[in-house]
Amino acid sequence: MAEVRLEHVWKIYDNGVEAVKDATFTVEDKEFVVLLGPSGCGKTTTLRMIAGLEEITKGTIYIDGKVVNDVEPKDRDIAMVFQNYALYPHMTVYENMAFGLRLRKFPKAEIDKRVKEAARILGIENLLDRKPRQLSGGQRQRVAVGRAIVRNPKVFLFDEPLSNLDAKLRVQMRAELKKLHHRLEATIVYVTHDQVEAMTMANKIVVIKDGVIQQIGDPHTIYNKPANKFVAGFIGSPPMNFINAKIIRGEGGLWVQTSGFKVKVPKEYEDALADYIDKDVTFGIRPENIYDKMFAYAPTPENTITGMVDVVEPLGSETILHVKVGDDLITAKVDPKTKAQEGQNIDLVLDMERMHVFDPETEKAVI
Amino acid sequence: MRAKKEIIIGILIALPSIIAIAIFVYGFIFWTVRVSMSNWNSFSALIRGQYHFVGLRNYIRLFQDDRFITDLWNTLFFTLFFLLGSIALGLILAVLVDTGLKGSQLFQNIYLFPMAVAFVVTGTVWGWIFAPGIIPNDPQGVNLLFKQLGLEKLIWGWYTSTDHIGTFNLALIPVIIAAVWQMSGYTMAMYLAGLRSIPQDIEEAARVDGASSWQVFWRIKFPLLKPITFSALIILGHISLKIFDLVFAMTGSGPNFVTDMPSIYMFELTFRSNRYARGSAIAIIMLLMVAVVIIPYLVSSMKEEVRR
Numbered sequence: 019m020a021e022v023r024l025e026h027v028w029k030i031y032d033n034g035v036e037a038v039k040d041a042t043f044t045v046e047d048k049e050f051v052v053l054l055g056p057s058g059c060g061k062t063t064t065l066r067m068i069a070g071l072e073e074i075t076k077g078t079i080y081i082d083g084k085v086v087n088d089v090e091p092k093d094r095d096i097a098m099v100f101q102n103y104a105l106y107p108h109m110t111v112y113e114n115m116a117f118g119l120r121l122r123k124f125p126k127a128e129i130d131k132r133v134k135e136a137a138r139i140l141g142i143e144n145l146l147d148r149k150p151r152q153l154s155g156g157q158r159q160r161v162a163v164g165r166a167i168v169r170n171p172k173v174f175l176f177d178e179p180l181s182n183l184d185a186k187l188r189v190q191m192r193a194e195l196k197k198l199h200h201r202l203e204a205t206i207v208y209v210t211h212d213q214v215e216a217m218t219m220a221n222k223i224v225v226i227k228d229g230v231i232q233q234i235g236d237p238h239t240i241y242n243k244p245a246n247k248f249v250a251g252f253i254g255s256p257p258m259n260f261i262n263a264k265i266i267r268g269e270g271g272l273w274v275q276t277s278g279f280k281v282k283v284p285k286e287y288e289d290a291l292a293d294y295i296d297k298d299v300t301f302g303i304r305p306e307n308i309y310d311k312m313f314a315y316a317p318t319p320e321n322t323i324t325g326m327v328d329v330v331e332p333l334g335s336e337t338i339l340h341v342k343v344g345d346d347l348i349t350a351k352v353d354p355k356t357k358a359q360e361g362q363n364i365d366l367v368l369d370m371e372r373m374h375v376f377d378p379e380t381e382k383a384v385i
Numbered sequence: 386m387r388a389k390k391e392i393i394i395g396i397l398i399a400l401p402s403i404i405a406i407a408i409f410v411y412g413f414i415f416w417t418v419r420v421s422m423s424n425w426n427s428f429s430a431l432i433r434g435q436y437h438f439v440g441l442r443n444y445i446r447l448f449q450d451d452r453f454i455t456d457l458w459n460t461l462f463f464t465l466f467f468l469l470g471s472i473a474l475g476l477i478l479a480v481l482v483d484t485g486l487k488g489s490q491l492f493q494n495i496y497l498f499p500m501a502v503a504f505v506v507t508g509t510v511w512g513w514i515f516a517p518g519i520i521p522n523d524p525q526g527v528n529l530l531f532k533q534l535g536l537e538k539l540i541w542g543w544y545t546s547t548d549h550i551g552t553f554n555l556a557l558i559p560v561i562i563a564a565v566w567q568m569s570g571y572t573m574a575m576y577l578a579g580l581r582s583i584p585q586d587i588e589e590a591a592r593v594d595g596a597s598s599w600q601v602f603w604r605i606k607f608p609l610l611k612p613i614t615f616s617a618l619i620i621l622g623h624i625s626l627k628i629f630d631l632v633f634a635m636t637g638s639g640p641n642f643v644t645d646m647p648s649i650y651m652f653e654l655t656f657r658s659n660r661y662a663r664g665s666a667i668a669i670i671m672l673l674m675v676a677v678v679i680i681p682y683l684v685s686s687m688k689e690e691v692r693r
Contacts (some may be wrong), residue, residue: 092592117596121594169594
């Protein structure tokens, strides 16, 4: 049982900068929670407050039900993996991993057992006698993780651990960390600015912007039901299209009217939009919910729009189209067999079941 | 073609200094070795044309000379305590300054400042401070201070004292204090640069791993400062083995040669009594002592260069 709970936690620096504002969330036992946000959003500061490396200005942090606000990092029973690995350069891999256990006066045989077990799990058994400078980035990363797991702590903290690895290695380590989480049944708080890492590894994502938590939810919810325009735009690649629009009452119900097209709102959303009739809104639709009409399964005049192809980006498995519709440039992720050509018109079909509408003032999601 | 031209230009550029060093450093070392093995121990030897090779006679005589033996012991103890004092004090000051407390920048400059003072000046000033005066009626310097404070028991002859523990002349203590005062700020600057080059996350990783501040220092930071300690030992060591100006200005040889150094003896033999051969022999012995310290350093830094 290792639960981390933050209640109304603030971090205000001496110069008045508010890095974290009123953060409240819970990391359940054995949960993999990702703190996600752009750089400078306060996610690392939050992690460092959990670690005890940063003082808490206001609020309370509990680990395992105990208030740890004034507990030294060494007494919190946590382990942390740093962005730059932070291995001890003068120690071998073995000594790096054994360091925490030695400080805690574990018997030699137990230290040896744990270090070798961790090395085996991470596949670094043949590196135990090397110094950190003799290792590649990926190997250092494994040692840093190994140093954390030998301690068998209550909570693991990861601070952007994969950001210094090359793309291929990152994908591999991502899968390994996920496996490790299942195997160790560990409670993990993981900081990243990479939405793919968050989506693939997390049980729960905490999206942060400018020190304020925007949304807490599982990856599915964060993707499908973003709480506001920021979350909607931050998750997904290419990002969601945002188009200035008006909700109007028309033939057969409500319609979304933009500078370049008019599409029908599905019946189930009409109630939610009742207050927005004849008002400006931000209409949102993800590129992957826009289809080339030739490959769409249910094209109707009510969900089809026409625009001029500006740029075609074939990626092999899919093709990204940038299409000019009225005053707006819309990004669509379409079937790679598309016949779209730059400078020519194309019919696109919007999956209106997956439309989003945001209040232009508050940017909060209406749908 | 072009590479050849570049090599020629490179040689031409380096040539003047190579020639100068060859003559004025290595040529003179060779000449000093030659003189040290001659009988040039008076003017008359030279004038009468009896200048000839005598082998190691001057060296043997030196090692039979009580004054020179005292000088070697003095150098040994001076070096030992000067290094220990400068390293310990420099490290402590660096750690204190590195905490970043208010005013630490000011103290950093204050500690570093003595380095800007010439050894001769340091020697003169500390010579005044530790001048014992007439004991017990008319003490001076620190002795006067002790008298005013009612600490008469601490009044002592300082560098005029002939007290000793074994072969360690206690009169060296004030000289060591002056030297440490001058060089510990420099040592601090070296350690401070070293401390600041240690990435913060390594310290934080150790804290999360369970280390107290004390353990962070002794098990992480201090081992990482090893190259700094090594450099400091070499730099201070070669200053110490050749020390002349500080001692010459502060105490000279002292009674019974209690603060005498090989360099002072060399100076007196050569320029006060025209015994050039004997003086040269001391010079060569000093050169060998310093070489013992410097050569391992050069070798290791050259290896470092190759590794890069």
